Amino acid sequence: MAGRSASDGSRRSPNERVGTMAVHMTPERWEYLNRYAREVFGTQDDQLETLMDRAVEAGLPRIAVSPDVGRLLMILASLTDGRLAIELGTLAGYSAIWIARGLAPEGKLLTVERDERHAEFAEAELRRAGLDSRVEVVRGAALDVLDDFSEQLDPSSVDFVFIDAAKAEYVAYFEKVRTLIVPGGLLVADNVYATGLGWIDQGHGTDDFNRLVASDPHFETTAAPMREGLLIARKTT
Numbered sequence: 001m002a003g004r005s006a007s008d009g010s011r012r013s014p015n016e017r018v019g020t021m022a023v024h025m026t027p028e029r030w031e032y033l034n035r036y037a038r039e040v041f042g043t044q045d046d047q048l049e050t051l052m053d054r055a056v057e058a059g060l061p062r063i064a065v066s067p068d069v070g071r072l073l074m075i076l077a078s079l080t081d082g083r084l085a086i087e088l089g090t091l092a093g094y095s096a097i098w099i100a101r102g103l104a105p106e107g108k109l110l111t112v113e114r115d116e117r118h119a120e121f122a123e124a125e126l127r128r129a130g131l132d133s134r135v136e137v138v139r140g141a142a143l144d145v146l147d148d149f150s151e152q153l154d155p156s157s158v159d160f161v162f163i164d165a166a167k168a169e170y171v172a173y174f175e176k177v178r179t180l181i182v183p184g185g186l187l188v189a190d191n192v193y194a195t196g197l198g199w200i201d202q203g204h205g206t207d208d209f210n211r212l213v214a215s216d217p218h219f220e221t222t223a224a225p226m227r228e229g230l231l232i233a234r235k236t237t
């Protein structure tokens with residue numbers, strides 16, 4: 001019954017008021033809450049603490065997930081069987097390290113990156129984290145690599161997927177990855193409410209993708225309004 005919470009069973013419009021909490025959110029409070037989440041839930045080791053500063057010095061953009069989101073990725077990965085995970089969009093390896101730390105001891109992460117400079121930087125950080133034998137940086141465009149994965153990997157063999165590459169391709173990523181995910185496995189996607197360009201009510205974010213996953217009968221789906229919105233879906237059947 002997704003989207004049918006009104007008392008008469010009709011679907012609520014996103015423009016309808018959803019409660020008084022939203023009335024009291026201000027830009028200042030939003031900033032405060034994000035800083036608060038980093039302070040309280042974003043503790044991390046020295047490598048992760050300094051990783052993005054090193055990446056920016058090396059010319060990479062500062063567009064990794066925040067530490068509190070990284071920890072959520074680790075927790076969610078650890079709630080699956082954690083044998084095989086896929087990440088689309090490696091950047092500097094920051095989220096890859098969090099995800100890999102949530103996997104089973106023998107679990108593997110395949111993280112996909114099309115920019116060679118990003119891939120090289122991430123590999124160095126994964127070595128430094130002692131994760132190079134368990135995380136493979138797969139070079140290439142995510143859609144092409146997912147076609148290869150569909151040939152190489154068995155259906156229902158992937159426990160955890162994190163989507164964080166080209167926002168305009170999220171629908172196509174989902175269509176290619178959905179049969180690879182095992183029932184009980186998790187799909188997580190960043191930027192589902194906003195991109196660096198604006199918010200979902202301004203035409204940004206990933207509305208088509210959100211509605212597609214939310215209406216898929218094989219997934220139970222929600223989104224957490226952390227930073228720019230994190231979709232979390234569990235494959236049920």
Ligand SMILES: C[S@@+](CC[C@H](N)C(=O)[O-])C[C@H]1O[C@@H](n2cnc3c(N)ncnc32)[C@H](O)[C@@H]1O
Pocket residue numbers: 063064065088089090091092093094095096112113114115118140141142143164165166169
């Ligand atoms: C937002 S960053 C990923 C951040 C990373 N997940 C983290 O939080 O640490 C997006 C990355 O996806 C890569 N990317 C963008 N489009 C891609 C595509 N079509 N295929 C593969 N990688 C892509 C970019 O080069 C960039 O490194």
